[in-house]
Amino acid sequence: MLQENELITKLQKSSMYCISFSDRAYLDVVLKEANIEKLVEFAAKIKEGVIFYKYGCYDIEDYLIPDSWVDDYPKNFVKKVNAHNRYLQSLEFDRPYYLVVFLIYNGLKIGFRDTNDWLVNENVFDAEEMIEELKAEYSEEIEKAREEKNKEAEKAEKEKNKQSEIMLGELREFILSDVEFHYCKNQFARYEYIRNLYEEGKYAAHLEFLMPFGAPHIGKVKLFMDKTWAIYQQRNRENQK
Template structure:
């Protein structure tokens, strides 16, 4: 069932001789929901209860959760990108100002007495979140996606080896004899302009004793000691 938008709701509420008040948050512990499906029926109840105010709150779908960002699919084929564009164009044509739900309530002796009216109009059209949609499309292009993943893993391994070789020949690194020193060493190293291309290897970085930087540098330190033993 579609839900009337705010400008029409406020007019409808005033027709029942009560004052509409929109709320941004509801922090009322005592809540009683009525088994009423129609806005007009609840407003009649509010009027019959001699309420001066009807409070209301809308919820909406988030456009950003349904549109697929370009960086998620830019490396795929033309056919793959076409499917994404069709999806995104459809999402852009939708009215995200259409409410997902509407809560109406009055206060009776400090108790929330109200109704919640829902309209799952996105789900009713068979539309899914961006993450689910791109996963479905990736399954259709399984061979292409698999090849890209293999290539990316190969490039990542190559970049990891290159970064470690840079670290191994840096005299400062051998002085970093604990996790915290190694953490800040790598963080500062990757801030250099010519080193930023390796930053993706340790994102998100975490903290000195937990996270991707710590894991990368623990392994790097072990490899460094092993190499040092071989040359000693």
């Protein structure tokens, strides 16, 4: 394929005026050969002095694998991705892979297309294809890393639940001992009670385990306060015996 400077030189030597266009163009008549000399010769015969051309290049952004795609993958996988991206950056992405050249005669666009799929010849996949290739290559490592991550998540969840149980137990004992709570005989009153507690900044860390608060008749707060009220009533009955 002719490079742009070569194309312009050839056209200028033939006293042709060349115009680069940016929009996609569909040829009405496609010449069999991608031969600029023959197109110039035809232009001379029909006394046409203007030839249009367009080069197309690959977009490197279609091939680079974003870091956000590999955040949770094994180190070896990430290293392979980084090596792939470095290799891409060493290539000349400003090197065109297609050329369209045409002139206009009697309202028809007559010309040729020339292609050089040099990136395909380099066996380079786009980002989505490449990531799938790597996933297949590192499938065992990925599965092992996923299992370890799940175990860590389960461990963290158990620890969180244990902490929640301790802190909500402390919060409940405070509420049960608070005389003001003893007058909260309906769900709305109990909901307002705990919202006021939160707004006053009391037991803020404990109350985070009940977020979001929901509404008086639904949500974590409702369930927590209903149980707390039931415990309060039960203790009252036991104390009265």
